[in-house]
Amino acid sequence: MTADKLAARNMLQRMIVDFTTNELAPLDMAIDKLGNYPDGLFQKVIDNGLLGMILPREFGGAAFDYESAAEALHHMAFGNASMAVTLEGHFKTIEQFLKYGNEKLNQKYLPSATNRIFAFSQTEASGGSNPAGISTRAVKQGDNWVITGDKIMITNGGLAQVYCVLAKTEDDEFVVFVVDQDMPGFQFGKREYFLGLKGVPVGEIVMDHIVVPDYHMLGKIGQGHDIGNNAHDDARILMGAVLAGILEHELKIAIDYTKQRKALDTPLYELQIIQEKLADIAIAKQNTQLLYEAGAKAKDASQPYSEVAAMAKSYGSRAAVSAGDKALQVLAGYGYSREYPVEHLIRDARAMEIAEGTVEKMNTEISLSEVTK
Numbered sequence: 001m002t003a004d005k006l007a008a009r010n011m012l013q014r015m016i017v018d019f020t021t022n023e024l025a026p027l028d029m030a031i032d033k034l035g036n037y038p039d040g041l042f043q044k045v046i047d048n049g050l051l052g053m054i055l056p057r058e059f060g061g062a063a064f065d066y067e068s069a070a071e072a073l074h075h076m077a078f079g080n081a082s083m084a085v086t087l088e089g090h091f092k093t094i095e096q097f098l099k100y101g102n103e104k105l106n107q108k109y110l111p112s113a114t115n116r117i118f119a120f121s122q123t124e125a126s127g128g129s130n131p132a133g134i135s136t137r138a139v140k141q142g143d144n145w146v147i148t149g150d151k152i153m154i155t156n157g158g159l160a161q162v163y164c165v166l167a168k169t170e171d172d173e174f175v176v177f178v179v180d181q182d183m184p185g186f187q188f189g190k191r192e193y194f195l196g197l198k199g200v201p202v203g204e205i206v207m208d209h210i211v212v213p214d215y216h217m218l219g220k221i222g223q224g225h226d227i228g229n230n231a232h233d234d235a236r237i238l239m240g241a242v243l244a245g246i247l248e249h250e251l252k253i254a255i256d257y258t259k260q261r262k263a264l265d266t267p268l269y270e271l272q273i274i275q276e277k278l279a280d281i282a283i284a285k286q287n288t289q290l291l292y293e294a295g296a297k298a299k300d301a302s303q304p305y306s307e308v309a310a311m312a313k314s315y316g317s318r319a320a321v322s323a324g325d326k327a328l329q330v331l332a333g334y335g336y337s338r339e340y341p342v343e344h345l346i347r348d349a350r351a352m353e354i355a356e357g358t359v360e361k362m363n364t365e366i367s368l369s370e371v372t373k
């Protein structure tokens with residue numbers, strides 16, 4: 001890495017740490033309780049240029065590599081995991097434009113990705129793990145396509161203005177189209193009432209005969225699943241980073257508590273049975289970080305990264321839930337209290353055992369990848 005690039009990356013991380021410390025971390029508990037971002041907070045994310053972090057300069061972005069973006073989301077999730085997941089959903093979608101979008105589509109949409117959120121939607125009411133069963137249809141009409149269907153559980157659904165949607169053609173070929181909220185026939189549906197990541201709206205879009213031109217297709221006819229899988233891979237690296245941030249937060253809460261709480265005259269951190277819990281949380285955080293960093297480095301170097309990305313999210317999500325439980329036990333009664341943040345960190349981490357592919361699906365992929373080596 002050149003000295004200039006390293007300096008820019010360090011500056012980004014300092015900026016993210018400052019933004020997190022001053023703007024996000026103080027609102028972490030409030031976001032969980034409110035079930036939303038407080039008014040004006042998301043605008044600050046836009047004003048600080050964070051939506052354009054990985055966007056190439058020609059579209060007005062800062063052109064950081066994936067490793068820098070993942071590190072940034074790790075720092076951000078230490079203060080608030082919801083906002084880091086909001087950015088994860090946006091970044092993984094931008095990546096699909098950059099990999100599969102044609103020039104006309106990218107020129108039309110990507111300049112607005114610095115101030116508008118983009119989202120990727122595959123899941124339908126029939127299920128998310130087996131997207132072959134989707135019902136959304138794309139029917140060719142002259143030079144246009146007519147899209148009809150209903151997508152649910154979309155990260156940033158309602159907040160995002162631009163959506164990539166997986167659909168089937170009349171010949172049952174899979175395709176991905178870009179639709180936006182201003183198009184006739186586009187409607188927002190229900191927002192999910194989820195357990196954790198309370199700031200992130202996860203919602204539905206209903207598409208009633210939305211007409212889009214041919215160039216709104218990402219990639220080619222038949223590439224829909226590849227694009228969906230690639231979006232998962234890109235998301236999983238970033239979710240690994242978010243999980244490392246959650247683990248770091250769990251560790252800090254547990255350590256701080258053990259320094260001030262005593263068992264009679266002995267600080268808790270001197271008790272071997274407590275030390276074991278702190279060590280487990282620290283090891284889980286380090287392992288998750290190593291996995292997401294390996295995924296991001298491989299992606300930046302154009303090496304295969306699908307398996308290690310799945311490992312980062314599969315390992316990291318289960319580790320963060322389990323570590324959160326250990327941190328809760330260290331704080332005991334206060335850990336179980338909703339006045340303390342540990343319990344919401346467990347709920348936040350739990351989402352990532354499901355979103356962007358369940359642990360079961362990821363472990364199937366990891367094991368298939370191992371047995372076919």
Ligand SMILES: Cc1cc2nc3c(=O)[nH]c(=O)nc-3n(C[C@H](O)[C@H](O)[C@H](O)COP(=O)(O)OP(=O)(O)OC[C@H]3O[C@@H](n4cnc5c(N)ncnc54)[C@H](O)[C@@H]3O)c2cc1C
Pocket residue numbers: 089119120121122123126127128129130152153154155156194197202351354355356357358359360361364
């Ligand atoms: C916070 C959050 C954010 C989300 N964001 C998005 C988003 O941005 N875009 C989007 O499209 N979707 C999103 N989703 C939906 C998510 O992708 C799906 O919930 C997930 O794919 C699982 O689908 P399902 O809930 O329909 O469960 P199902 O697919 O019905 O699975 C039920 C159970 O069966 C298991 N199972 C099913 N099929 C298989 C299989 N073939 N092999 C092994 N096990 C299997 C699953 O692991 C699970 O345990 C989000 C979900 C959450 C919780």
